[in-house]
Amino acid sequence: xxELKYYLLISAALFSLGVFGVLTRRNAVNVLMGVELILNxxxxxxxxxxxxxxxxxxxxxxxxFVIVVAAAxxxxxxxxxxxxxxxxxxxxxxRADVLKR
Amino acid sequence: MSVTDVVxxxxxxxxxxSAVVVxxxxxxxxxxxxxxxxxxxxAVLYVFLGADFLAGAQVLIYVGGILVLLLFGVMLTHRLYNxxxxxxxxxxxxxxxxxAAVFVSIxxxxxxxKWKLVGDRELEPTTQQIGEAFLSSYLLPFEIASVLLLxxxxxxxxxxxxxxxx
Numbered sequence: 001x002x003e004l005k006y007y008l009l010i011s012a013a014l015f016s017l018g019v020f021g022v023l024t025r026r027n028a029v030n031v032l033m034g035v036e037l038i039l040n041x042x043x044x045x046x047x048x049x050x051x052x053x054x055x056x057x058x059x060x061x062x063x064x065f066v067i068v069v070a071a072a073x074x075x076x077x078x079x080x081x082x083x084x085x086x087x088x089x090x091x092x093x094x095r096a097d098v099l100k101r
Numbered sequence: 102m103s104v105t106d107v108v109x110x111x112x113x114x115x116x117x118x119s120a121v122v123v124x125x126x127x128x129x130x131x132x133x134x135x136x137x138x139x140x141x142x143x144a145v146l147y148v149f150l151g152a153d154f155l156a157g158a159q160v161l162i163y164v165g166g167i168l169v170l171l172l173f174g175v176m177l178t179h180r181l182y183n184x185x186x187x188x189x190x191x192x193x194x195x196x197x198x199x200x201a202a203v204f205v206s207i208x209x210x211x212x213x214x215k216w217k218l219v220g221d222r223e224l225e226p227t228t229q230q231i232g233e234a235f236l237s238s239y240l241l242p243f244e245i246a247s248v249l250l251l252x253x254x255x256x257x258x259x260x261x262x263x264x265x266x267x
Contacts, residue, residue, distance in 0.1 A: 008211035072253035
């Protein structure tokens, strides 16, 4: 039986890598990948706690809803990225610094 | 060290290692494809945790849906004759410091806290339990999630349509 803290360690690593990606990447699609890493680490935590605590299935239910919201989020975010590309002809986030032109 | 431990360590190394490639690699295509390995690794960890339904959902939704969408995003936002799909970094030092601080604080919290745990529980199939929970105590969140998906569908289609009538 693998202990809970190792799952938490993997999840912490995924989370901090996601934070690193969100903070340092310039490409909008790459920033989205960082957000997906963060959501995955949160899910891993939820499932791990649901396995090692007496709460039954609740943690897994939360993870299902997180997956649903992640799917909706990535669809809308990619639509925004495509619109950004059409307007500015780039997906570099530091060049998307105007509200209107 | 049992076989389970070896498989767990291998899975952990693959998951975290490919996540490193996702955020460090200069090529966007490499990032997307190593994200594939990260998602599969998390699915294997779900199997370790006895969450069979979630492992299946992870493979179907993340690998089959979100990853393909991200690949579309990469392909549609670059001219295909210009296969130089690289990305730049900015503020690498500050980003590294913040990420390291986040990692250290979370792992310290994970290791120092005395978790109140139950012992080894029986592994049982979760699909039926999840289905029953969806239609009983989680009925309202379930309906809200379906409306959210509909709104996201319409919103995404509206955002990328060609504006001929405006």
